[in-house]
Amino acid sequence: MHRRRFLFTALGAAGVATGARSAPIEPFDIVYPRVLAGNDARVSFALAVLDAAMKSVNAPYTIRQSEAIMERGRALAELAGGEAINLHWTSMEARAERGLNVIHIPLHRGLIGYRVFLIRKDRQRDFDRVRSLDDLKSLTAGQGLGWVDTGILRDAGLAVQTSTFDTLFGMTQSGRIDYFPRGVVEAFAELDARRASEPDLAVENRLLLKYRSDFLFYVGRSHTRLAEVLAAGFAAAYRNGSYMNLFNTHPYIQNALARANLAGRTLIQIDNPYLSEADRQIPDQYWMS
Structure with a gap:
């Protein structure tokens, strides 16, 4: 089964967003993997991005963690064939994307x-x-x-x-x-x-x-409508400025950038040969320049 690519054009995203506003949507019940202790800051940013996306298309949702802790491999397997979770965010990789609904907008701008x-x-x-x-x-x-x-x-x-x-x-x-x-x-x-x-x-x-890499939202195989709405919402959050406002103010991002002195570092650039073609085609607007 081929993966479904959800990187909406501005027009396509606007159409889904308009539909989300004009017709009532049943609240999505989103379940993501319970993670190891110590990753709270990373989770908080991902959930804030999710919230900005869903609010940008007025999509109601509830959200909770799975009962079990899941590392990447198990979480992806659950998305492909189980029902314990329906959302995960993890590194872009062609092999991992197969058969899943993937939103090709990087969570952290690379x-x-x-x-x-x-x-x-x-x-x-x-x-x-x-x-x-x-x-x-x-x-x-x-x-x-x-x-x-x-x-x-x-x-x-x-x-x-x-x-x-x-x-x-x-x-x-x-x-x-x-x-x-x-x-x-x-x-x-x-x-x-x-x-x-x-x-x-x-x-x-x-x-x-x-190297070119970031986390993407992966949505369960049987949850296509959630993927459509989330993709439309993420694109809309870029257009309405809510994503960039989050990126430019969230402590998880800004504390790291303030401490890292990226411009003053010696750059060593390498290739990422594990990207899908859809990963390689993500527009420049979604990456840090």
């Missing part, structure tokens, strides 16, 4: 693909020597089991060890890996959440590894 590194505080001098991708190849990164980012880094020639998400912080602190690349909006929130358990960690201060 900031998940702006990767900064969690390192031990006393390792900054090692990273001061890195000037290029070839220099970075002498160090070992950590990434999560089954993450598309693992493949992206390995395809660029970087050394990567994999483990569970929570374990990677301890592996960085203990020196078992040299650095843990994270999206810029993720890194600072995660560092703040783990100051007590991993006090020796810091965000490396001069490098930026960049």
